[in-house]
Amino acid sequence: MSQRQSKSEAAGNRESERRRTILRAAIDVFARKGYHGCRIADVAREAGVAYGLVYHYFKNKDELLETVVETGWSGFVSRMRAVAEDEGNSLEAKVRGIADVAFEAYRVDPRAVKVLILEVARSPAGTQVVSRQQAFLDTIRMAADMFARAQGTGELRADLDPMLCASLLFGAIELGLTAFVSGLMEDRSPEALDRAKLQIAESFLRGVLPGAATSAEAAWKQEKVSSGTRPKAGKRS
Amino acid sequence: MSQRQSKSEAAGNRESERRRTILRAAIDVFARKGYHGCRIADVAREAGVAYGLVYHYFKNKDELLETVVETGWSGFVSRMRAVAEDEGNSLEAKVRGIADVAFEAYRVDPRAVKVLILEVARSPAGTQVVSRQQAFLDTIRMAADMFARAQGTGELRADLDPMLCASLLFGAIELGLTAFVSGLMEDRSPEALDRAKLQIAESFLRGVLPGAATSAEAAWKQEKVSSGTRPKAGKRS
Amino acid sequence: MSQRQSKSEAAGNRESERRRTILRAAIDVFARKGYHGCRIADVAREAGVAYGLVYHYFKNKDELLETVVETGWSGFVSRMRAVAEDEGNSLEAKVRGIADVAFEAYRVDPRAVKVLILEVARSPAGTQVVSRQQAFLDTIRMAADMFARAQGTGELRADLDPMLCASLLFGAIELGLTAFVSGLMEDRSPEALDRAKLQIAESFLRGVLPGAATSAEAAWKQEKVSSGTRPKAGKRS
Amino acid sequence: MSQRQSKSEAAGNRESERRRTILRAAIDVFARKGYHGCRIADVAREAGVAYGLVYHYFKNKDELLETVVETGWSGFVSRMRAVAEDEGNSLEAKVRGIADVAFEAYRVDPRAVKVLILEVARSPAGTQVVSRQQAFLDTIRMAADMFARAQGTGELRADLDPMLCASLLFGAIELGLTAFVSGLMEDRSPEALDRAKLQIAESFLRGVLPGAATSAEAAWKQEKVSSGTRPKAGKRS
DNA sequence: AATGAATGAGGTTTCATTCAT
DNA sequence: CATGAATGAAACCTCATTCAT
Numbered sequence: 001m002s003q004r005q006s007k008s009e010a011a012g013n014r015e016s017e018r019r020r021t022i023l024r025a026a027i028d029v030f031a032r033k034g035y036h037g038c039r040i041a042d043v044a045r046e047a048g049v050a051y052g053l054v055y056h057y058f059k060n061k062d063e064l065l066e067t068v069v070e071t072g073w074s075g076f077v078s079r080m081r082a083v084a085e086d087e088g089n090s091l092e093a094k095v096r097g098i099a100d101v102a103f104e105a106y107r108v109d110p111r112a113v114k115v116l117i118l119e120v121a122r123s124p125a126g127t128q129v130v131s132r133q134q135a136f137l138d139t140i141r142m143a144a145d146m147f148a149r150a151q152g153t154g155e156l157r158a159d160l161d162p163m164l165c166a167s168l169l170f171g172a173i174e175l176g177l178t179a180f181v182s183g184l185m186e187d188r189s190p191e192a193l194d195r196a197k198l199q200i201a202e203s204f205l206r207g208v209l210p211g212a213a214t215s216a217e218a219a220w221k222q223e224k225v226s227s228g229t230r231p232k233a234g235k236r237s
Numbered sequence: 238m239s240q241r242q243s244k245s246e247a248a249g250n251r252e253s254e255r256r257r258t259i260l261r262a263a264i265d266v267f268a269r270k271g272y273h274g275c276r277i278a279d280v281a282r283e284a285g286v287a288y289g290l291v292y293h294y295f296k297n298k299d300e301l302l303e304t305v306v307e308t309g310w311s312g313f314v315s316r317m318r319a320v321a322e323d324e325g326n327s328l329e330a331k332v333r334g335i336a337d338v339a340f341e342a343y344r345v346d347p348r349a350v351k352v353l354i355l356e357v358a359r360s361p362a363g364t365q366v367v368s369r370q371q372a373f374l375d376t377i378r379m380a381a382d383m384f385a386r387a388q389g390t391g392e393l394r395a396d397l398d399p400m401l402c403a404s405l406l407f408g409a410i411e412l413g414l415t416a417f418v419s420g421l422m423e424d425r426s427p428e429a430l431d432r433a434k435l436q437i438a439e440s441f442l443r444g445v446l447p448g449a450a451t452s453a454e455a456a457w458k459q460e461k462v463s464s465g466t467r468p469k470a471g472k473r474s
Numbered sequence: 475m476s477q478r479q480s481k482s483e484a485a486g487n488r489e490s491e492r493r494r495t496i497l498r499a500a501i502d503v504f505a506r507k508g509y510h511g512c513r514i515a516d517v518a519r520e521a522g523v524a525y526g527l528v529y530h531y532f533k534n535k536d537e538l539l540e541t542v543v544e545t546g547w548s549g550f551v552s553r554m555r556a557v558a559e560d561e562g563n564s565l566e567a568k569v570r571g572i573a574d575v576a577f578e579a580y581r582v583d584p585r586a587v588k589v590l591i592l593e594v595a596r597s598p599a600g601t602q603v604v605s606r607q608q609a610f611l612d613t614i615r616m617a618a619d620m621f622a623r624a625q626g627t628g629e630l631r632a633d634l635d636p637m638l639c640a641s642l643l644f645g646a647i648e649l650g651l652t653a654f655v656s657g658l659m660e661d662r663s664p665e666a667l668d669r670a671k672l673q674i675a676e677s678f679l680r681g682v683l684p685g686a687a688t689s690a691e692a693a694w695k696q697e698k699v700s701s702g703t704r705p706k707a708g709k710r711s
Numbered sequence: 712m713s714q715r716q717s718k719s720e721a722a723g724n725r726e727s728e729r730r731r732t733i734l735r736a737a738i739d740v741f742a743r744k745g746y747h748g749c750r751i752a753d754v755a756r757e758a759g760v761a762y763g764l765v766y767h768y769f770k771n772k773d774e775l776l777e778t779v780v781e782t783g784w785s786g787f788v789s790r791m792r793a794v795a796e797d798e799g800n801s802l803e804a805k806v807r808g809i810a811d812v813a814f815e816a817y818r819v820d821p822r823a824v825k826v827l828i829l830e831v832a833r834s835p836a837g838t839q840v841v842s843r844q845q846a847f848l849d850t851i852r853m854a855a856d857m858f859a860r861a862q863g864t865g866e867l868r869a870d871l872d873p874m875l876c877a878s879l880l881f882g883a884i885e886l887g888l889t890a891f892v893s894g895l896m897e898d899r900s901p902e903a904l905d906r907a908k909l910q911i912a913e914s915f916l917r918g919v920l921p922g923a924a925t926s927a928e929a930a931w932k933q934e935k936v937s938s939g940t941r942p943k944a945g946k947r948s
Numbered sequence: 949a950a951t952g953a954a955t956g957a958g959g960t961t962t963c964a965t966t967c968a969t
Numbered sequence: 970c971a972t973g974a975a976t977g978a979a980a981c982c983t984c985a986t987t988c989a990t
Contacts, residue, residue, distance in 0.1 A: 018970085036273035039963060050972040052966085061964065137421060163421055164413060164436055171412025175404040184374060184400055199401055207444030255953080276980060287955040292982065492949085510747035513984060524951040526987085535985065611895060634914065637895055638887060638907055642914060645886025649878040658848060658874055673875055681918030729974080750959060761976045766961070 019057045022047045023071065026064050031111040035065050035119050069120050072112040073135050076105055080139060084146045091155040092205055094146060095169065099201040102173045103193055106180065114181050117174060140166045157210045169204055176200050256294045259284045260308065263301050268348040272302050272356050306357050309349045310372050313342055317376060321383045328392040329442055331383060332406065336438040339410045340430055343417065351418050354411060377403045394447045406441055413437045493531045496521045497545065500538050505585040509539050509593050543594050546586040547609050550579055554613060558620040565629040566679055568620060569643065573675040576647045577667055580654065588655050591648060614640045631684045643678055650674050730768045733758045734782065737775050742822035746776050746830050780831050783823045784846050787816055791850060795857040802866040803916055805857060806880065810912040813884045814904055817891065825892050828885060851877045868921045880915055887911050 025047035029038045040061055044051050058064040083089070083097035106113045120136050143166035150156040156165065176196055179185045185192065262284035266275045277298055281288045295301040320326070320334035343350045357373050380403035387393040393402065413433055416422045422429065499521035503512045514535055518525045532538040557563070557571035580587045594610050614637075621636035630639065650670055653659045659666065736758035740749045751772055755762045769775040794800070794808035817824045831847050854877035861867040867876065887907055890896045896903065 040965085041963080051974090052972055053970080055965070056970070137419060140416075140421060160436055160440065161422075161433065163416060164433055165440075167412040167416040167421070168409045168437060168440060171408035171410070171415075172405045173408070174412065175408025176401060178408075179377075179400060179404040182374060184377060184404070185398075196398065196401055199397055200405060203397065203402075203405060203444035204440075205444070207440035207442070277982085278980085289956060289983080290954055292984095293953070293955095298981070514986085515984080525953090526951055527949080529986070530949070611893060614890075614895060634910055635896075635907065637890060638910055639914075641886040641890040641895070642883045642911060645882035645884070645889075646879045647882070649882025649885065650875060652882075653851070653874060653878040656848060658851060658878070659872075670872070670875055673871055674879060677871065677876075677879060677918035678914075679918070681914035681916070751961085752959085763961090763963085763977060764975055766963095767974065767976095772960070 018049065018053070022049060022054055022057055023064075023068060026068050027072070027109075027112050027115055030065065030068060030119060031114040035061075065119060068112075068115060069135065072105075072109070072116055073120065076101065076116070077135065077139055081142060084142055091146075091150040092209065095205055096201045098143070098169065099173060099197050102177065103197040106177050107190065107193060110181065113177060117178065117181070140170055143169060154210070157208060160208055165208055168208070172200050172204055255286065255290070259286065259291055259294055260301075260305060263305050264309070264346075264349050264352055267302065267305060267356060268351040272298075277301075302356060305349075305352060306372070309346075309353055310357060313338065313353070314372065314376055318379060321379055328383075328387040329446065332442055333438045335380070335406065336410060336434050339414065340434040343414050344427065344430060347418065350414060354415065354418065377407055380406060391447065394445060397445055402445055405445070409437050409441055492523065492527070496523060496528055496531055497538075497542060500542050501546070501583075501586050501589055504539065504542060504593060505588040509535075539593060542586075542589060543609065546579075546583070546590055547594065550575065550590070551609065551613055551616075555616060558616055565620075565624040566683065569679055570675045572617070572643065573647060573671050576651065577671040580651050581664065581667060584655065587651060591652065591655070614644055617643060628684065631682060634682055639682055642682070646674050646678055729760065729764070733760065733765055733768055733775075734779060737779050738783070738820075738823050738826055741776065741779060741830060742825040746772075751775075776830060779823075779826060780846070783820075783827055784831060787812065787827070788846065788850055788853075792853060795853055802857075802861040802864075803920065806916055807912045809854070809880065810884060810908050813888065814908040817888050818901065818904060821892065824888060828889065828892065851881055854880060865921065868919055871919055876919055879919070883911050883915055 022043065026043045029042050029046050032038075033042070040054050041051060043064070044054050047054075054064070058067065079101045080098060083101060084094055086094070086097075089097065102113075140163075144163040147156055147160075147162035147165040151158055151160075151162060156162070180188055180193065180196070185196070259280065263280045266279045266283050269275070270279070277291050278288060280301070281291050284291075291301065295304060316338045317335060320338060321331055323331070323334075326334065377400075381400040384393055384397075384399035384402040388395055388397075388399060393399070417425055417430065417433070422433070496517065500517045503516045503520050506512075507516070514528050515525060517538070518528050521528075528538070532541060553575045554572060557575060558568055560568070560571075563571065576587075617640035618637040621630055621634075621639040624630040625632055625634075625636060630636070654662055654667065654670070659670070733754065737754045740753045740757050743749075744753070751765050752762060754775070755765050758765075765775065769778060790812045791809055794812060795805055797805070797808075800808065813824075851874075855874040858867055858871075858873035858876040862869055862871075862873060867873070891899055891904065891907070896907070
């Protein structure tokens with residue numbers, strides 16, 4: 001590649017730059033006031049662009065939200081899926097991995113996560129284009145499949161409903177994040193986030209894995225003391 | 238006494254009857270389309286009354302939602318609080334009691350629960366009157382207090398953040414209910430609901446109570462099979 | 475007359491009593507908020523009667539105002555007319571009589587006068603039933619006739635337009651009263667009212683009666699003839 | 712420079728052009744139907760613009776009226792003030808100047824004057840933002856000050872209340888204009904207007920300037936008491 | 949006669965979307 | 970690309986009037 005970009009490339013970059021500015025602004029405003037509570041004018045003002053420019057890049061307000069969601073959600077889901085469907089991993093590792101993905105997303109962009117939680121996870125059925133609601137439900141179903149498979153291999157207590165397990169996991173993660181988003185948790189330092197993530201994963205696992213104390217838990221307890229080796233379980237160093 | 242009520246009584250009943258009809262309709266419509274997605278006209282049509290009558294009983298749309306929420310939420314919260322602050326109960330009993338309250342509310346009036354979940358639990362901070370958002374957060378804080386006290390008596394693992402525990406519990410319950418609300422769970426029979434409630438409470442407790450299996454769990458296990466011991470489980474690599 | 479009234483008389487009195495209560499309330503509320511600024515509910519509340527009763531006695535809101543005006547205005551006008559058309563009186567006596575009538579009306583019922591000023595004297599042409607606007611204009615015309623006759627007898631300067639004289643007189647009276655109504659005049663004692671009445675009548679008469687030209691008038695007349703040097707007095711060339 | 716304006720200038724003109732069009736339309740419609748009697752739709756139709764554009768330039772209906780009033784009134788008042796406070800002028804010149812200003816305003820824009828008279832001068836106190844009513848009263852007070860100063864220099868009869876004089880002057884002018892506005896005066900030619908202006912100013916001055924008592928006044932005085940020597944006069948007891 | 953709940957037309961206001969420059 | 974004025978449908982809310990009791 002030459003150091004100078006071709007004209008169209010430059011334009012393309014310029015365009016996508018503007019586009020991204022607007023998208024960014026939309027996320028911020030949606031996070032602050034909600035989709036219904038904000039006007040296109042708010043997004044434009046936040047982005048520092050002219051009113052009409054929003055319509056240059058997005059067909060309408062709904063597409064704007066759609067794009068926000070897709071952008072934020074698709075990466076999230078694909079990372080989630082990668083973790084959940086990596087058959088090389090134990091269920092425990094997968095669960096910890098999912099928690100990692102969620103909390104990492106929050107660390108990187110809490111506003112975007114807030115929008116996803118507010119506008120995607122919840123919102124009346126009829127209101128929106130199918131995809132939005134579907135996206136969330138599909139993710140839960142994916143997790144449910146994961147749990148169902150785990151039951152097949154004896155990694156999950158057989159008496160639990162896999163769908164319910166999936167709901168519990170996401171419920172725990174979501175309200176855990178909500179606690180941060182809403183200000184219920186006063187300490188929002190990276191360490192606090194990490195602690196929360198571990199407690200959530202660990203409590204969930206303790207609750208659903210077969211047997212008494214899980215090895216994971218044992219390991220985790222040990223980790224506190226020494227340097228607990230653990231097979232590729234997410235990002236923990 | 239005669240079978241007819243006195244005039245004022247009849248009027249009083251009539252009034253509150255109408256009022257309740259409208260409130261009921263509002264719950265239904267909010268549940269179906271969300272607060273923003275519905276028009277006063279929808280509520281009026283659903284209630285079978287004239288447009289303006291809604292404004293006879295409620296100052297404006299917002300007060301209507303406020304009333305819906307207050308009505309539904311206050312009963313819910315007070316029952317919740319009664320359970321959580323009954324010091325005669327063990328933590329386990331309290332947690333099960335809270336699950337009972339939530340699922341019973343859903344059984345009695347799923348629509349109302351849906352509205353509470355959609356419009357109260359989540360919704361951008363600045364938008365609403367304090368009370369709505371506050372109500373939800375206060376409930377979580379109440380549960381957090383409960384868990385903190387339980388740590389004092391050794392009923393809860395000392396290494397867990399009480400606030401996080403509260404979030405987990407409500408997250409599990411909420412997304413468990415959401416699974417029903419959203420149609421993720423196909424079987425919505427009372428039995429299925431009950432099963433879900435038990436699984437949620439039990440998994441949560443298993444996850445957060447100190448020690449190995451809880452007494453409840455032990456009982457439950459026995460009830461199910463006989464020897465469900467599984468060899469330390471761990472991970473199949 | 476017997477001391478007891480017949481039943482129908484009693485009823486009639488009761489009725490007119492209620493009716494008068496409502497009329498009274500309407501005057502007060504109209505005076506306070508204006509016709510457009512008040513609701514039937516305000517009138518009912520002020521009168522201490524039920525909402526619908528207003529409609530029992532008056533066909534609609536407009537008729538209510540109409541009645542207020544008629545009641546207040548007709549007495550006013552007939553007294554005015556009696557003074558203006560009493561050919562036994564000099565013009566001066568008539569003018570003073572008109573001022574008497576107006577200020578007496580104000581003394582007796584300042585609110586009613588306020589309503590008459592606000593809602594009758596002024597108000598866009600098309601808006602109202604003819605009668606209201608007409609009533610006011612007719613009164614001015616009546617006074618104009620009076621002035622025209624006075625010109626015939628030499629009691630009024632021949633160079634003045636009678637219609638304009640009428641306007642001036644009522645303008646002076648009206649804004650004089652307005653000064654009291656609006657609070658511009660701090661002293662609202664009966665004595666102050668009387669003083670104002672006399673000053674108004676006297677100044678008006680001094681201005682319009684024939685007789686020795688005042689120095690000011692003389693100067694002005696001269697200007698017309700010669701080149702009236704006047705120290706930069708506005709736009710006159 | 713080219714004959715074409717720069718873009719921003721053009722835009723600026725365009726904007727204020729539209730704004731002025733709407734303001735103009737509002738004046739016309741208010742004059743025709745009154746503030747309460749007209750709908751925003753009427754203003755928009757009159758201006759030949761879309762419904763919503765009115766709200767692009769004015770926050771709401773009330774601000775529209777407010778702006779109409781301010782625009783029309785402020786120029787009027789400042790011109791009035793210039794005349795009233797020009798100490799190089801005699802009282803007589805000032806009074807004539809004020810009449811000039813008022814009638815000139817009417818000649819230039821009778822509709823606007825009508826609105827000012829209808830919606831500003833009179834209208835219930837509580838209804839409006841302070842400024843509107845205040846503006847009118849302040850103007851009267853300004854004139855009252857002028858008259859008070861004139862009493863200090865002996866230019867005005869000492870026995871008159873300055874505030875009342877101001878009321879008389881504006882009452883005369885206002886109802887004089889009303890006579891034209893309302894159609895009482897059939898001849899509305901510039902000459903007729905001029906004639907009216909002169910008669911008003913002259914009659915007023917004749918009435919309030921010191922100087923030889925008119926015969927009428929003399930007669931009246933005699934009738935009342937006996938020794939009505941005037942000079943210092945003060946308030947009659 | 950008296951009450952006040954019920955009705956619904958009519959007005960205001962908002963704001964997504966289009967369009968001319 | 971960029972701008973922001975212009976558009977108008979759609980929602981909210983008010984309140985005069987009617988009606989059942």
